[in-house]
Amino acid sequence: MKAIAYYQSLPITDTQALQDIELPAPVAGPRDLLVEVKAISVNPVDTKIRRNVQPQDGAAKVLGWDVAGVVKAVGSDVTLFQPGDKVFYAGDLTRSGGNAELHVVDERIVGHAPSSLSFSHAAALPLTAITAWELLFERLQIAEGQGEGQSLLIVGAAGGVGSILVQLARQLTSLKVIGTASRPETAAWVRELGAHEVIDHSQPLSEELRRIGIEHVTYVASLTNTEQHLDQLVEALKPQGKLALIDDPDSLDIKKLKRKSLSLHWEFMYTRSMFQTDDMLEQHKLLERVAQLIDLGTLKTTFGEHFGAINAENLRRAHALLESGKAKGKIVLEGF
Incomplete structure (x- = not known):
């Protein structure tokens, strides 16, 4: 599958800071969803990790913790979703990120995407x-x-x-x-x-x-x-x-x-997934509520700019804008 990753922490002006690569498709665990990634958005956490976390043993590190997509398969213990569901979520810092064609995520931190939004506008919301x-x-x-x-x-x-x-x-x-x-x-x-x-x-x-x-x-x-x-x-x-x-x-x-x-x-929204807390399901519940509020028109997406397809060049541009401190709303990329 296509993915965007880095092998060493570099300034975003370096073309090697984020690279287009190929990786094996992931496999869903018992409580996981296998998601076909349709759109992503970029957050300051992406830039902080890229700058400060060196990948181990020369492995590629995939970033990305805001995803909207479609469930392709579910693990044996999944009860909240089924294949074909449109979903949105922010993922888990202890696992590989969502800047890839396929992604696995625990169902307890995933919500059904707002029915009134496109994938790109839904991807702006979870984190x-x-x-x-x-x-x-x-x-x-x-x-x-x-x-x-x-x-x-x-x-x-x-x-x-x-x-x-x-x-x-x-x-x-x-x-x-x-x-x-x-x-x-x-x-x-x-x-x-x-x-x-x-x-x-x-x-x-x-x-x-x-x-x-x-x-x-x-x-x-x-x-x-x-x-x-x-x-x-x-x-x-x-x-x-x-x-x-x-x-x-x-x-x-x-x-x-x-x-x-x-x-x-x-406040650190990754605490629940990082420590597998007993109340992880609360993030599923609040995403479901946010989707409902979006569909009712009570809330609106914080979509800011669309940077085009999900690839290394466009992600480098997105990281550079975030690092400049001049972004307004969320930067979104869509499709491979």
Whole structure:
């Protein structure tokens, strides 16, 4: 089967950073689906792994953790899907990625794709939707329909996770949603997604909040540059507020949270699959719910740009755009 992989960590400007290769077709295990990959989207995790994880023993490493496709075969213990089902999922970091014609994935982290979306638009959703859902409802513990009189500041609201988090918070809670964006086009995107207010994260956040008449916020979802913004986030949060993050700061002085009794919550959507937790099935359930909300028109895909066919050249372009920090919405590739 066709696949895109790398053999050593290289800058994305190097043509060997991602290569077109041929690999044997994978075989589904007992709880696995064998999926014919129709479309993929690209995430920061792809670029981080490519830059920092050297393949072992000269083996090819296949990236890709956002897939939409069709089930070709199922394992002996599969109960949730059957061949022919259209599916979408974010996969498992401990297994080979989905940048290949065929892919195997545990059924417990897969959802039926929204019937109203094309494969390319469905592929934009899984990783960011899972991350945003878990951050909002499980880490920050905000209940659906609740949040009246409370506020959520989303730092980096125009990115992949931010684009779905803004929608979830606006559509499924009563929170006042404040997004950050630093360019006119990304600020307009965040407003379009439903944010009540948009402020500029290239300026001091506390001053920006005061500019729109807000002294403090109840919750913060910090999706990028948490280390850089920490002092401002602590200042912006109400006493006993909650700070959730998804990025990987080199250091984080959590003593700064003590004076206000602030709590810290880290979201990593691969925890369930990585540790085979007892509640892995929750990711299947939430993807099914997201698909339903998409089909009802409550949520919309965060599809940003279509980069053409799934091949090494187009994936290198996608990685380069992500690394530039200028992507808006999700970058999608489709077909081999």
